[in-house]
Amino acid sequence: MTAEERQDLIRRYRDGYRVVSEALSGITEDELDTSADGEWTPRQIVHHLADSEMMSAIRIRRLLAESEPVIYGYDEKGFAERLTSDRPIEPSLEAMRWARETCAQLLERMKDEDWKIVGTHTESGRYGTEDWLRIYAAHAHDHAAQIARARGRS
Numbered sequence: 239m240t241a242e243e244r245q246d247l248i249r250r251y252r253d254g255y256r257v258v259s260e261a262l263s264g265i266t267e268d269e270l271d272t273s274a275d276g277e278w279t280p281r282q283i284v285h286h287l288a289d290s291e292m293m294s295a296i297r298i299r300r301l302l303a304e305s306e307p308v309i310y311g312y313d314e315k316g317f318a319e320r321l322t323s324d325r326p327i328e329p330s331l332e333a334m335r336w337a338r339e340t341c342a343q344l345l346e347r348m349k350d351e352d353w354k355i356v357g358t359h360t361e362s363g364r365y366g367t368e369d370w371l372r373i374y375a376a377h378a379h380d381h382a383a384q385i386a387r388a389r390g391r392s
Contacts, residue, residue, distance in 0.1 A: 239368050247375040248345050254378025255335045261385035274387040283381045285322040288330035291337035294374050301367050307357030309365045
């Protein structure tokens with residue numbers, strides 16, 4: 239990955255909170271609990287984003303700080319289905335926002351050698367800082383599109 243590609247992905251990563259917030263703009267309580275074609279509901283998506291972003295914040299820190307980082311998987315589906323119910327989305331949206339902000343601060347300070355760090359993911363094997371960036375740069379955008387589909391706006 240070139241430095242320019244990394245910067246583009248960091249910009250996309252930073253933009254993730256905005257696109258999710260825009261996808262949720264004006265959402266009603268009924269819309270929060272409506273899904274499109276069996277996908278997660280917007281409420282589940284927002285809570286998933288909070289869970290995922292908090293996990294991702296630990297993952298990038300482990301990669302940067304540990305000599306032999308192990309990145310642990312988690313049951314995303316189980317979290318989304320069992321931990322959402324009717325909870326308000328605002329705290330989860332804020333958790334997503336600030337987890338992303340703290341990670342973006344780290345990303346912007348990383349040196350070239352930091353982008354070569356590789357650890358081991360418990361489910362998928364080799365997992366490096368560039369892998370982390372590719373995954374999470376797209377993550378919020380993918381779920382914003384899912385929210386739009388649930389609201390009939392895609």
